[in-house]
Amino acid sequence: MKVYLPDGAVREGRGIDLSDTAFAPETVVAAVRDPGSPADALRIDCPEPDSGHDVLARVPISTITTKRLSTAVARSRGRSSPVDEELDRLTSRLAEYADTDDDYSTPLRAARRRLAEAGDDEAGLRERTASLRGRLAAHREAGDDDAIEATRAELVDVATQLSEVETERIAAEQRLEALEREAKRARDSRDERLRLTDAVANRRREARTYFADTLAAEFDEARDALSALSSETTDTDTLTALAAVRLADFRAPVVSTCRFFADAETAAHHLDCPVIRL
Template identity: 45%
Template sequence: MRIVDDGRVVGDGRALDLRGEPYSPATVRAAVRGEGAALSIDCPTPSRWWEWLAVPGDGTDPLARLTAAARARGHRPPSERALAAAERELRDLTVETVDTASTRRRLADAGTEVERLREEVAAARGRLQSRRETGADTAEAEAALEEATRRLSEAETERVAAEQAHEAAQRRAREARDARERRLRLQDRVANRRREARHALAVAVADEFDTAADAVPGEATLSTDPLGVEGDDVTAALAAIRLAEPRAPVVDATDRFDSAAAAADALDAPVIRL
């Protein structure tokens, strides 16, 4: 492991003490991932599980660290395929937001307009009939009836369109409701499979975790029924690191060890101490 800052070699070796240097755990962590700017760290590429283990004391859930360590050791829970399938199905599921209120209002407005125009047509027809009976000129009354009839026809067309739009919205709303119910079922399935996976992984490394916890400072124990890590979270984090044996460096700012070398020996991993 070699650390370079703008051309200046900051450290070289398996255990590096960078206390006194202006680096935060986040800066060093990013550099280990190859995302540093001025700071670069030449080290093995972090595994996919390293992120959960890299910084003891950063608040990561102890069980999440433990399951990451178990996976880093090659353990695969029986429910892994079922979990992956459920997660993929949940990820691919889309739930449409459907507004039936606006289509309902449109339909109601269209119906009201049709009723109003029907009354207008009836009144226009009555005026025309009255003028015919009295022998008066009917041209204006005929034109008024024709115009009212035309507008009624248009309103009836709009009402049919509004009915179709509302029916389509109601159908989509039912489909959306079914999708929401399916999403809830999938969320429950994913949560159950995750619990099963987490429990299986913890059981698989329970004895190794206890041994690793005995090798690092502090007290931490693993309970599998009910599942949980009891004791000190930092100790649990250090034990998970020792269990995982990461090749990429651990960023240690815990002050649990007298030196970076002591930390590297206890954790069986390269260490950058801050």
């Protein structure tokens, strides 16, 4: 492992101390994950991070359960759980569903309102048509030719309007039906996505529980071995995180901000992986 500092200095080794620099842990972790950093920034030449490194890249680790640490350790070793096959299948299925929640309520309300308006217009024109036909019949009985012509002309105009409104009403019906189908598909898709999300979460929990159970004895041994290295009391979370790193199979460096070990070389030796100490 080589660390290239912005001032041109190069540090090399399995354990490298950067406590004399002002780099934040996040900056160092990012450089581990991205070896192509700009030349004027921190650059770290190291193996590509392994599986599980995303969880254990930095110690101490807060708010991470032993189950998640155990899973990171197991994945770094290439281990699988009894639910992995189903988990992969469910994850692939879930990836097919877009993470969108289209809201059809507004267009549906507008489409229903437009259909109701077109229906009201059509009903009004039909009533007017019936009324005009009654008037036309009465004018014919009375033999009033002028009134007949005027009513007939008005009836033709109303019939034209009715035809247009019927066309609008049919279009509004089709638009509403299409929106309702789309809304149903969206609801079904959302429901299936939520079902798959829950299923994936359940399988992941089962995998974490499996790894925690199968690695429990190794964790106990690793914690005991580490505790024996120091006469000072170390909080359980830090000790468990260090035990997880010790158990993991990593080639990429881990960034450490704790002072459990005397120096970076000692940390790398006992954790059996490259270590950058801040």
